Amino acid sequence: xxxxxxxxxxxxxxxxxxxxxxxxxxxxxxxxxxxxxxxxxxxxxxxxxxxxxxxxxxxxxxxxxxxxxxxxxxxxxxxxxxxxxxxxxxxxxxxxxxxxxxxxxxxxxxxxx
Amino acid sequence: xxxxxxxxxxxxxxxxxxxxxxxxxxxxxxxxxxxxxxxxxxxxxxxxxxxxxxxxxxxxxxxxxxxxxxxxxxxxxxxxxxxxxxxxxxxxxxxxxxxxxxxxxxxxxxxxx
Numbered sequence: 001x002x003x004x005x006x007x008x009x010x011x012x013x014x015x016x017x018x019x020x021x022x023x024x025x026x027x028x029x030x031x032x033x034x035x036x037x038x039x040x041x042x043x044x045x046x047x048x049x050x051x052x053x054x055x056x057x058x059x060x061x062x063x064x065x066x067x068x069x070x071x072x073x074x075x076x077x078x079x080x081x082x083x084x085x086x087x088x089x090x091x092x093x094x095x096x097x098x099x100x101x102x103x104x105x106x107x108x109x110x111x112x113x
Numbered sequence: 114x115x116x117x118x119x120x121x122x123x124x125x126x127x128x129x130x131x132x133x134x135x136x137x138x139x140x141x142x143x144x145x146x147x148x149x150x151x152x153x154x155x156x157x158x159x160x161x162x163x164x165x166x167x168x169x170x171x172x173x174x175x176x177x178x179x180x181x182x183x184x185x186x187x188x189x190x191x192x193x194x195x196x197x198x199x200x201x202x203x204x205x206x207x208x209x210x211x212x213x214x215x216x217x218x219x220x221x222x223x224x225x226x
Contacts, residue, residue, distance in 0.1 A: 032212045044157065044202060044216040051210060059213065090156060097210035099145035099164065104156035 002027035004105040006091050012111045016080050021108050023074040023091030031093040033074040034102060035066055038088040050074060051097065086112045115140045117205050119217035126193055127225050134188040134220045136177075136203030145206040146179055146186040147214070152199045160201075161188070198224045 003026045013019060025031055035047040048066040050056045056066045063082060067075045074091055090107045094100040116139045126132055138144060145164040149157040163170045163179045163186065170177055177188045186203060203217040 032210075034212060041200070041219075041221070043218045044204075044214075046214060049211050049213065057211065094212050097212035098208050099162070099206040100212065101147075101159045101162065102212065102214065104158070106156055 002031075002093070002103070004091060004093060004103060006089075006105040006108050008108060009106070010109040010111075012113065013081050015083055015112055019076075019078050019081050019085070019110070021076040021089055021110075023076075023105055025072045025074075025093050028072075028093065028095070030071060031095065032097050032100070033068060034092040034094075035074065035076050036090040036092060036104075037062065038090060038107075040087065042087075044090070048076070049097075081112045083112050086110055115142075115205050115207060115215045117203050117215050117217035119201075119203055119220050121220045122218065123221045123223070125223045125225065128195055129192050131191050132189065132193050132197075132222065134201055134203075134222065136186045136188065136217060137184050138186065138203070138205045139184065140205055140207070142207055144179065144181065144184075144186075145208050146177075147204040147206065148175070148177060148186070148188050149202045149204060149216075150199050151202065151219075157202060193222070193224045195224050195226065198222060 005024045033050045036044045046059045050068040091105040092102040094102045120135045147162045148160040150160045151157040166181045204214045207213045
């Protein structure tokens, strides 16, 4: 069975500080990977997607970057946090793109002060 | 570009009553629609999906029918339960290998005893 793990569970960070969030998928090789952002009680905004190792595409510009250093690992980062970065960050995977079901991880709650 | 509209931000019902959550969409592609449900402090999970015109799809007592003529994919249930209280998202896939999903703003369903 496939499992998706995100770390950390929650972060409280200062404006201007760096950030790194991680996501690991076990039990599935070469999945499509995605990062989403969700404001509290708000909609889901896709940030990045990756079809293969080393290749990441940006969907929206939010002063964030993403990398896929390994087949099963997806990293979201920034060098300088903004207040607007606060929210819930969700990693997801799917077998392929298209209309395949996306499976979401447990998420990381980020508070920027 | 693609868009998804959910007209109700908040729906409050008494247990046992029927519910319909509205979803309409705009796309230039052949539509593939999803309903995701997110319980409090949990990750979103797929509830239903469809790309077939005028065919009802069902899962866990919920059902929806894609109507391409009216660009709609409303979610219904004949008798809501307390455990149905959650945030419901309608989403549209562009069916490319990017796996891009466009989500509606979401509808919070609260079921009271």
